[in-house]
Amino acid sequence: MSAKTILVTGGHGFIGSNMIRYYLNKYPDYQLINIDYNTVAAHPENIDCPEHSARYAFHRVDIRNAYAINHIFEQYDITDVLHFAAETRDANRVGEIRLYEQTNVLGLENLLHAAHNAWMENDHQPKAEYTASRFHHISLAHNENNNLYSISKGNADELVEKFHKKTGLNIVTTASPEAFGPMQQEDEMIPGMILKALNNESLLSTANSNKTRDWLFIADLCEAIDTIFHLGDAGQFYEIGFNVRLTDNALAEQIHTMLSNDFPGNKGTLKDKLLHSKASFISQPKVLGFAPFTLFENGLRTTLDWYFKKYKQASFLKNS
Numbered sequence: 001m002s003a004k005t006i007l008v009t010g011g012h013g014f015i016g017s018n019m020i021r022y023y024l025n026k027y028p029d030y031q032l033i034n035i036d037y038n039t040v041a042a043h044p045e046n047i048d049c050p051e052h053s054a055r056y057a058f059h060r061v062d063i064r065n066a067y068a069i070n071h072i073f074e075q076y077d078i079t080d081v082l083h084f085a086a087e088t089r090d091a092n093r094v095g096e097i098r099l100y101e102q103t104n105v106l107g108l109e110n111l112l113h114a115a116h117n118a119w120m121e122n123d124h125q126p127k128a129e130y131t132a133s134r135f136h137h138i139s140l141a142h143n144e145n146n147n148l149y150s151i152s153k154g155n156a157d158e159l160v161e162k163f164h165k166k167t168g169l170n171i172v173t174t175a176s177p178e179a180f181g182p183m184q185q186e187d188e189m190i191p192g193m194i195l196k197a198l199n200n201e202s203l204l205s206t207a208n209s210n211k212t213r214d215w216l217f218i219a220d221l222c223e224a225i226d227t228i229f230h231l232g233d234a235g236q237f238y239e240i241g242f243n244v245r246l247t248d249n250a251l252a253e254q255i256h257t258m259l260s261n262d263f264p265g266n267k268g269t270l271k272d273k274l275l276h277s278k279a280s281f282i283s284q285p286k287v288l289g290f291a292p293f294t295l296f297e298n299g300l301r302t303t304l305d306w307y308f309k310k311y312k313q314a315s316f317l318k319n320s
Contacts, residue, residue, distance in 0.1 A: 003029040003031075004029070005030075005031040005033065005077050005078055005079050006030060006033070006079065006080045006082055007033045007072065007073075007078045007080070007082070008020055008032055008081075008084065009063055009084055009085035009111065010036055010084035010085030010086065011036050011058070012034070012046065012058075013036070013084055014043075014046075014183060014218070015218070016084040017046035018046075018222055019082060019084070019222055019225060020034060021046075021047065022219075022223075023226075026226070030055065031056070031057075031076075032055065032057075033056075033057050034056070034057070034058045035058075035059050035061035035085070036061070036085065037060065037061065037062045037063070046183045059072060063107030064102050064107050066110040069111055069114045070114050070117070072114075073115070073117070073118045079130065080134050080136070080229075081134075081136065082225075082229070083108065083138060085103070086149075100148045100151070100152035104152040104153055105152055108160070109159060109163075112163050112169065115133070115135050118130070119133045120168070123166065124167065133170060134229065134234075135171045135172075136172055136174070136225070137157075137160050137171060137172070137174075138173075138175075138176070138225075139174065139175040157173065157237075172229070172232040172233070172235070173237045174224070174237075174238045174239075175237065175240065176221055176225075176240040177213070177240065177241075178213050178216065179218050180217065180300075180303060181217055181218030181299065181303050184303075189248070190251070190300075193251070193252060193255050194255065194307045194308075195307070195311075203256060210249060211248050212246065212247050213245070213246070213247075213251075214242035214245045215244050215245070216240065216241070216243050217243050217294040217296070217298075219294060220293060220294050221240065224241075228240075243292045243294060243295070243296040243299060244296035254300065255300065258301065258304055
């Protein structure tokens with residue numbers, strides 16, 4: 001595997017930080033440059049890798065700042081981009097609603113132009129040393145919501161498609177289902193349910209009744225992104241498969257079955273069967289030959305264990 005210097009945007013987020021740890025451990029010839037604006041969604045403590053310090057660097061950068069982005073490309077010989085940075089907060093917490101378009105679309109455009117300037121002689125003509133350079137964009141799976149975040153991500157997908165066709169920049173896009181695992185922000189659904197359980201609150205109050213979601217364990221997501229990053233075809237949009245599909249209520253009851261104590265409001269039986277994905281990447285026109293390898297129950301157990309240890313509540317675990 002040839003050496004790479006990969007720019008990771010949003011590397012202090014849940015997925016970004018897991019990808020950085022994954023790449024530093026898997027590829028000894030890769031250098032990782034992490035840029036993150038460190039909003040409330042960022043968790044710098046998720047990356048603690050002094051043993052890889054020679055191959056890892058962090059810079060606090062706002063991707064809306066084109067000058068700062070270009071400076072990073074000038075400071076380092078960036079060979080590839082993994083783009084995770086996005087404004088994901090609820091509109092009530094953002095304050096300035098234009099941040100969605102400014103970050104998720106304008107910020108993406110800044111990155112695309114910086115990569116094009118660094119890697120391409122002209123449109124559809126890469127520089128010799130950057131013929132294998134790739135821009136990996138992260139999208140949303142089943143983007144059916146009509147909120148500001150999902151609309152901006154849809155606009156970003158359109159930008160990526162048009163930019164690839166116009167310039168020939170080597171871009172690949174992946175869309176994943178709901179990811180979960182250790183180190184996730186605690187206002188997300190699964191960590192939120194766990195914390196409610198620790199506080200003897202109803203798990204079902206976190207759920208959206210019979211809303212169905214596809215879930216993917218973070219280790220599987222990292223493996224999937226890595227597979228597409230190295231093997232996917234330029235210009236393609238790949239939708240990643242899932243570990244399990246279930247309703248929010250079923251998820252709450254699944255978590256409940258793993259707890260040794262009864263929590264108020266969480267009694268009941270698991271009514272929904274867990275529909276494990278048989279597919280890997282749902283891609284047109286082909287499948288890349290990857291399938292999730294973690295059973296949902298095992299991933300959930302790992303996640304519960306991590307949060308319980310973090311809050312020194314290991315006694316809540318069954319069979320611990």
